[in-house]
Amino acid sequence: MFLFASIYLTLMTTxxxxxxxxxxxxxxxxxxxxxxxxxxxxxLEGIIQLVPTGVYTVLAIASFYYFYSQxxxxxxxxxxxxxx
Numbered sequence: 001m002f003l004f005a006s007i008y009l010t011l012m013t014t015x016x017x018x019x020x021x022x023x024x025x026x027x028x029x030x031x032x033x034x035x036x037x038x039x040x041x042x043x044l045e046g047i048i049q050l051v052p053t054g055v056y057t058v059l060a061i062a063s064f065y066y067f068y069s070q071x072x073x074x075x076x077x078x079x080x081x082x083x084x
Contacts, residue, residue: 029054
């Protein structure tokens with residue numbers, strides 16, 4: 001899961017931020033869940049236990065993205081003022 005989160009964060013830094021942010025991760029999460037469900041021998045309880053992990057991952061990505069954008073705005077403001 002952390003591998004997918006790191007790949008997603010890397011992709012978010014491209015020019016397609018909005019598309020990836022709104023559609024990329026939900027599509028990835030649904031595809032992983034459906035793929036696990038279709039695998040033979042994977043119990044449904046195991047998939048249900050992954051839901052909190054997905055929620056925490058989404059919250060971690062959202063908080064990282066928020067603070068990253070705030071830091072970017074801070075540095076952009078200082079550059080415009082000519083202090084840096």
